[in-house]
Amino acid sequence: MRGKILNILSVLLGLLFLNGGLNKFFNYMPVPEDLPQPISRDNEALMEIIWLMPLIASAEILGAILILFPKTRALGALVIFPVMVGILLTHIFVAPEGLVMAILIWAVFLWILYENKQKYFALMQ
Incomplete structure (x- = not known):
């Protein structure tokens, strides 16, 4: 049962990041008009660095695809970690x-990390 719940939450997390990454390339979701000023300012600054948003989007898409599949979920979590x-x-x-x-997204993410901890320990040896 626990494995099924983790699989469902992992798929939802993967789809969330896949949507976010694809939106950075194709802009199919409009930016809300009522964004707080600090976020608007930060977004404008990020857009000035031409290569940064495609890099973040690529990490989101790659990590999302990897998280969707149980066999590659541990690697996907590492790719998504900086995001x-x-x-x-x-x-x-x-x-x-x-x-x-x-925090809810982080809870799912930490659960994925925890369930794959043996794979990470193998990387450190």
Whole structure:
């Protein structure tokens, strides 16, 4: 039962990141008009670095695809990890109104890391 729940949550997390990564390339979801000023300012600054958003989007897409499949889930979590840190720090320091959602996403992410801990220990030996 626990494995089924983790699989469902992993697929949802993978689809969330796949959607976010694809949106960075194709812009099919409009940016909300009422974004807080600090987030708008940060987004504009990120867009000035031309290669950064495609890099983040590529990491999100690759990590999402890897997370979708149990065999590659541990590697996908490692690919997504820097993006996850950015999400958490953004919601802690810039946009605390989204912190609850960020914490829920982190809970699923940490569960994936925990369930694959033996694979990570093998990397460190």
